[in-house]
Amino acid sequence: MTLLQPLGLLALLAVPAIVVLHLFRRQLRQRRAAGLFLFAADRLIADAGRTRTRLLHTPSLWLECLAATLLALWLAGPSFGGARARHLVFVLDDSASMQAGAQARAAAAVRQQVSALGGGGVVTLLRTGPRPAVLAGPAARPGDALAALAGWRPVQRRHDPGPALDLARELAGDDGEITFCTDGEPVVPPADCDVLAFGAALPNAAILTAQRLPRAGGEELHLRFGGFGRLDAVAFTVSSGEQALLTRELPLPDGFADAVVALPPGTRTVRVDLRADALPIDDTAWLLPLPERVVAVCDLLPAELRRQLALDRVLAAIPGVRHEVDAPRAQLLLTDRPGALRPGQCEVVLAPGAPDGERDAWRGPFVIDRTHPWLLGVQLQGVVWLAGRRELPGNVLVAAGAQALLSEEVLDAGRRLWLDLDARAGNLVRAPDWPVLxxxxxxxxxxxxxxxxxxEVLLGEEARYRRALLAGGPDTEITFVAPDGTRVAAAPGRVVGFVPTTxxxxxxxxxxxxxxxQIAARFCDPAESDLRDLTTGSWPRTAPLRRAGAAVRDDGSERRWLALVVLLCLAADWWWLHRRSP
Amino acid sequence: MPDDSGSVRLEVAAAVGRYRLALGSVRFRGRSGARRGRSVGSSMEFLDFRDYVPGDDLRHVDWRSYARSEQLRVRLHQEEVAPHTDVLVDTSASMATTPGKERAARVLALALLHWAQREGAAARLLALGGGRLDAGSLSFVEAGDRPGPPATPLRPNGVRVLLTDGLWPHDPLPLLRQCMAGAARFACVQLLDPWELAPTAEGALTLVDAESGARCEVQLDARAVAAYGQRLQRLVEALRAAVVGEGGTFVQVAAAGLGEMAARALLPAGLLEPA
Incomplete structure (x- = not known):
């Protein structure tokens, strides 16, 4: 015998609870009697108050304990061996192309098989994908499986169904029947699964590229459309809010068409729609205004040092930079001595050592870690670097001889860039490498x-949001709201993310x-938008089921019998408790 | 109380003619009847001679004795009476713990009354600790935890029958002596329900006292039944010893139909005799 649900073990706690109740609270059958003093020696409890007495072996106690035990067994889902009930495992192709009619036909076929399953049968529904998911089950009741089937929306890009089929084999065990529902002919039909294809070859157009790029005086929309099948042209509409900005039809000479649309200044969210076709999911794109990401720089350097480093001139030449006087709110700190950092902050420390310390003028050659993001494009050709004689902490990024000139110290809450530079002499500040750095x-x-x-993200990719992590800030609690109203609370952490499925x-x-x-999510996968190879057909399994014999038995018979016995116990208990003395 | 007085009367009428009270040779007092009285009467049975005194009935002069001795003597004859009968009924609620016991108590009380009346006696139903009872509306509702003798004075030299279950926790002897004082014949009929005589081992029960309403939870298994039987036996023996020791008759009756109670208990015990 096997117990399929651990809930039954918890339900066994009802047995000691019943015993305790019988110890403290009894309701016995009553009888009028004379000469009660003749029974005084056999009485069970004291006259004053209710107290614990020895356990009475009444039929009520045994009936209730038996009912609780059987109920726990019922909840545990017992199986007494022998032939198992029929177990259908459906693997649903979750690729977006299923939306072109195959999804509805596959769902109808699954519903038909589940409805014909009969009593006691169980169903498992799996969804393919890079990470396969269980929609219902394992071994769910048919009603639950059908309810889960109603909520199935295939939206994924082209992927391998292999992991889902492997998971199906594990869940099916020896006697499950696996059916893979897809929309095209499998490259290699699996031998142990029935494959049902419900697709149909149809022409389809899709938005392949949609980019919003800044240009002088405004923005431009760069679009690329693909046509699959017998399509001569593609018609599209660009709108912003309720206002249609452009409607155009482009020819598809080689199956592709490009368009550049100038957007008026101040245009907010732009929506691009194709004319309705076989697959609607690839016909719409949303493009949000380019986000403004301004770096807050907190300058804590002495004025003379700042002038020597020409930082005002350098930072003014870099777009998207602002000065911040409150150090905790800055992403970049400039200082001549290290301080405490918050998560994500970067601190640049100009530390050539004591002002009257010894200095070395380094002319090269310099050893540069060119793979580091801070040093991309830094050459240091012809640079004379005046540095103090000191050791820098962290990983050395630039060195001359045995002297480290620039290093990175990775801290628990940020990074620190150590710069051993005396700007009073040398030519690094006037070299082209200085603004590049x-x-x-x-x-x-x-x-x-x-x-x-x-x-903007594609369906299936992770959308991320970075918190400021300021106490009392609005992003201490974050909720992601999908277009259909589904809300997901974000986990703790500085960077939180979710994978859009709508x-x-x-x-x-x-x-x-x-x-x-706001984050715009759209579908883009030319392989899924190409519906030309979809087909309808069936490929039965070639390997027989591994279970012995073909007879299947109603797996719910044990549970039904248990439920009947539980009801009989409860009825007998009720009759016993309500029986009165004659 | 169920209104079964009609069926009770029919049951009594059917059985009362087959028996009569066995009163023995004890001399009673009472009105004229068929039993020997304690004084001179006018029955056919000779008692004694005495000298004639003026005023004596000349019909009782023994003329043969006068012929032999020339002295006038009169013949005295035994008085024949119907004895006074008092049926003392324990009207405590314990007499009605079950419908069967209650019906048996009512049947027995009415039957004893009828048997006494068939003797021509002046019979009364008296309640322990109370007064006269109406045979048609007998009810058992008294507390009865410590019953006393009837409030109505008992008649001397008569027959007294006490109908009770005798399930008293205290010594019954004082009450019995008060009930037996001056009686020519006394009988105690202990009426018990069959379950009281031999309870069944039916598991846990809440026993509710019929008189006080007190509750007692017991586990009625074989051991408890045996212990109860021993305690009941001691109680009955004490009651029997008190009755017999004072010269009375004790009979224990299990509640049943009147014919069965008479044939199986009252007749063997000598309280009744065939009519």
Whole structure:
């Protein structure tokens, strides 16, 4: 015998509970009697108050304990061996092309098989994908499986169904029957599964590329459309809010068409729609305004040192930079001595040593870690670097001889860039490498600006939001709201993310429901948009079922018998408790 | 109380003619009847001679004795009476713990009354600790935890029958002596329900005292039944010893129909005799 549900073990706790109740509270059958003093020696409890007495072996106690035990067994889902009930395992192709009619036909076929399953049968529903998921089950009741089937929406890009089929084999065991529902002919039909294809070859057009790029005086929309099948042209509409900006039809000479649309200044969310066709999921794209990610720089350097380093001039030349006087709110700190950092902050420490210390003028050659993001494009050709004689902490990024000139110290709460540079002499500050170095540092710090890391993602990719982590800030509690209203609370952490499964505009709400950001999600996969190879057919399994014999038995018979016995016990208990003395 | 007085009367009428009270040779007092009285009467049975005194009935002069001795003597004859009969009924609620016991008590009380009346006696139903009872509306509702003799004075030299279950926790002797004082014949009929005589081992029960309403939870298994039987036996023996020791008749009756109770208990015990 096997127990399929651990809930039954918990239900066994009812047995000691019943015993305790019988110890403290009894309701016995009554009888009028004379000469009660003749029974005084056999009485069970004291006259004053209710107290615990020895356990009475009444039929009520045994009936209730038996009912509780059988109920626990019923909840545990017992199986007494022998032939198992029929177990159908359906693997549903979750690729987006199933939306072109195959999804409805596959769901109808699954419903028909489940309805014909009969009593006692169980169903497992799996969804394919890079990470296969269980929609119902394992071994769910047919009603639950059908309810889960109603909520199935295939939206994924082209993927391998192999992991889902492997999972199905594990869940099916020796006697499960696996059916793979897809929309095309499998490359190699699996031998142990029935394959049912419900697709149909149809022409389809799709948005392949949709980009919103800044241009002088405004923005431009760069679009690329693909046509699969016998399509001569593609018609599309560009709109912003309720206002249609453009409607155009483009020829598809080689199956592709490109369009560039100039957007008026101040245009907010742009929506691009294709004319309705076989697969609607690839016909719409949303493009949000480019996010403004300004790096806050807190300059704590002495004025003379700042002048020597020409930082005002350098930072003014880098776009998206602002000065911040409150150090905890800055992403980049400039200082001549290290301080405490918050998560995500970068601190540049100009530390050539004591002002009257010994200095060395280094002319090269310099050893440069060119793979580091801070040093991309830094050459140091012809540079004379005046540095103090000191050791820098962290990983050396630039060195001359045995002297480290620039290093990175990775801390628990940020990074620190150590720069051994005396700007009173040498020519590094006037060299072209100087603004390149700072541009790299600023761009690296820009990644730490709070907000959505990208405001446009493709379905199946992760959308991320970076918190500011300021006490009492609006992003201490974050909720992701899908276009269909589904809400998901974000986990703790500085960077939180979710994987959109619905195309459209997803909102990131902070505490008090304030909208922190919008993220547009669209579907793009030319392989899925190409419906020309879809077909309808069936490929039966070639390997026989591994279970012995073909007879199947109603697996719920044990549970039904148990339920009947439980009801009989309860009825007998009720009769016993309500029986009165004659 | 169920209104079964009609059926009770029919049951009594059917059985009362087959028996009569066995009163023995004891001399009673009472009105004229068929039993020997304690004084001179006018029955056919000779008692004694005495000298004639003026005023004596000349019909009782023994003329043969006068012929032999020339002295006037009169013949005295035994008085024949119907004895006074008092049926003392324990009207405590314990007499009605079950419908069967209650019906048996009512049947027995009415039957004893009828048997006494068939003797021509002046019979009364008296309640322990109370007054006269109406045979048609007998009820058992008294507390009865410590019953006393009837409030109505008992008649001397008569027959007294006490109908009770005798399930008293205290010594019954004082009450019995008060009930037996001055009686020519006394009988104690202990009426018990069959379950009281031999309870069944039916598991846990809440026993509710019929008189006080007190509750007692017991586990009535074989051991408890045996222990109860021993305690009941001691109680009955004490009651029997008290009755017999004072010259009375004790009979234990299990509640049943009147014919069965008479044939199986009252007749063997000598309280009744065939009519």
């Amino acid at each position: 700072w541009a790299n540092v600023v761009e690296r710090a820009r990644l730490e600006v709070a907000g959505a890391e990208a405001n 195309p459209g505009l997803h909102r990131v709400l902070g505490r008090d429901g304030t909208e922190l950001a």
